[in-house]
Amino acid sequence: MTKPVTFNRLVSILDQAFAKLPDGRTGQNVTYSMSDAAMAAFSVFFMQSPSFLAHQEAMQGRERRNNAASLFGIDKIPSDPQIRNLLDPVTPANLSAPFWEVFSLLEESEELQSYRRLAGQWLVALDGTQYFHSSKIHCKRCTVTVRNETEYYSHTAITPVLVAPDEKRVIALEPEFIQPQDGQVKQDCERNAAKRWLTQHAAYLAEHKVTFLGDDLYCNQPFCEQVLRQKLNFIFTCKPESHMALYTEVALLARMGAVEQFTQRHWTGNGHEVWTYRYVNDVPLRAGADALRVNWCELTIVHEETGEQLYHNAFATNFRLTTHNVPAIVAANCCYPTRVPCEFQGKRGQVVLDQLRTVDKQRLVGRFGTIDAEVQQEVLAVFAEMFAE
Numbered sequence: 001m002t003k004p005v006t007f008n009r010l011v012s013i014l015d016q017a018f019a020k021l022p023d024g025r026t027g028q029n030v031t032y033s034m035s036d037a038a039m040a041a042f043s044v045f046f047m048q049s050p051s052f053l054a055h056q057e058a059m060q061g062r063e064r065r066n067n068a069a070s071l072f073g074i075d076k077i078p079s080d081p082q083i084r085n086l087l088d089p090v091t092p093a094n095l096s097a098p099f100w101e102v103f104s105l106l107e108e109s110e111e112l113q114s115y116r117r118l119a120g121q122w123l124v125a126l127d128g129t130q131y132f133h134s135s136k137i138h139c140k141r142c143t144v145t146v147r148n149e150t151e152y153y154s155h156t157a158i159t160p161v162l163v164a165p166d167e168k169r170v171i172a173l174e175p176e177f178i179q180p181q182d183g184q185v186k187q188d189c190e191r192n193a194a195k196r197w198l199t200q201h202a203a204y205l206a207e208h209k210v211t212f213l214g215d216d217l218y219c220n221q222p223f224c225e226q227v228l229r230q231k232l233n234f235i236f237t238c239k240p241e242s243h244m245a246l247y248t249e250v251a252l253l254a255r256m257g258a259v260e261q262f263t264q265r266h267w268t269g270n271g272h273e274v275w276t277y278r279y280v281n282d283v284p285l286r287a288g289a290d291a292l293r294v295n296w297c298e299l300t301i302v303h304e305e306t307g308e309q310l311y312h313n314a315f316a317t318n319f320r321l322t323t324h325n326v327p328a329i330v331a332a333n334c335c336y337p338t339r340v341p342c343e344f345q346g347k348r349g350q351v352v353l354d355q356l357r358t359v360d361k362q363r364l365v366g367r368f369g370t371i372d373a374e375v376q377q378e379v380l381a382v383f384a385e386m387f388a389e
């Protein structure tokens with residue numbers, strides 16, 4: 001029997017990490033412990049309630065007990081400014097251990113067995129996400145972009161997550177912060193952060209059969225080579241504009257009849273769709289004699305009655321492709337439970353709720369229209385799941 005992963009075990013993992021946080025205070029007046037400050041901050045995010053701590057203080061006054069103490073073990077509840085003062089100097093690296101401890105706990109408890117796909121692989125999606133943006137507030141670690149002669153400041157991180165098609169939950173792995181000195185081009189910054197993350201965690205992941213998923217910016221030779229060197233696998237989006245040599249070769253092979261093709265017919269409830277898969281093994285990822293050889297596949301979805309193209313995407317992978325495994329390889333890339341498929345103005349896309357953030361109105365380019373009622377319902381259902389206690 002494996003031990004169940006209980007809330008108390010998760011909290012105790014955090015507690016141990018918080019106890020080791022460096023304390024920058026020098027004076028005698030140490031009313032609040034670093035541990036209490038960190039756990040207090042965590043409790044606010046966990047409860048999804050900004051006023052959680054204030055409620056607990058009121059409860060303590062009334063009833064001589066409070067949930068901050070009983071659930072999270074917080075001894076003395078610090079105020080928001082006190083929490084900020086204590087935690088601002090702490091670097092995020094001090095909090096990396098709990099991500100991996102929780103992960104091994106889930107692994108030991110066999111909670112992650114159902115996440116195995118493609119002959120026993122775990123799928124880890126790499127994606128950059130912005131968590132701060134302003135044209136006014138900034139710090140020395142901000143990435144600065146200039147648009148219409150205005151400087152915008154932002155912070156971005158890569159947030160790798162363990163995903164699987166049909167699994168409702170994703171498991172967050174340790175994030176890696178994108179640093180402005182990583183490069184001038186946005187793509188370089190994100191890729192370099194991913195390389196750092198990989199260097200740090202590849203040895204651990206290699207023991208577990210891991211396949212990385214990611215968009216076109218990861219589909220680049222140095223990055224793919226690093227993945228393979230670490231005995232890991234990849235399935236990355238592969239666009240023609242950034243892979244001209246590969247697509248030239250695919251076109252050539254297609255003329256020779258060497259690109260395999262097969263179709264499937266899918267009933268959607270209000271019509272048939274034709275799903276056409278094409279694939280070929282052993283094509284160069286880039287130009288030049290030292291090009292990494294990869295395997296390429298694409299899926300095009302067309303409305304059978306109207307002939308309208310609803311979806312198209314292509315991928316490069318190190319997995320040897322066969323008619324048998326191509327659909328699963330393609331499906332691996334569409335498996336975020338926090339993304340709701342939708343059709344908008346004749347194009348198939350996704351409502352990407354994991355990338356949701358508050359943005360200033362001035363950043364919105366324009367109003368394009370409304371998604372249909374069914375998708376709206378589904379978005380609400382995913383929200384309910386995301387924010388459920």
Ligand SMILES: [Zn+2]
Nearest residue numbers: 138139141142
């Ligand atoms: Zn900043």
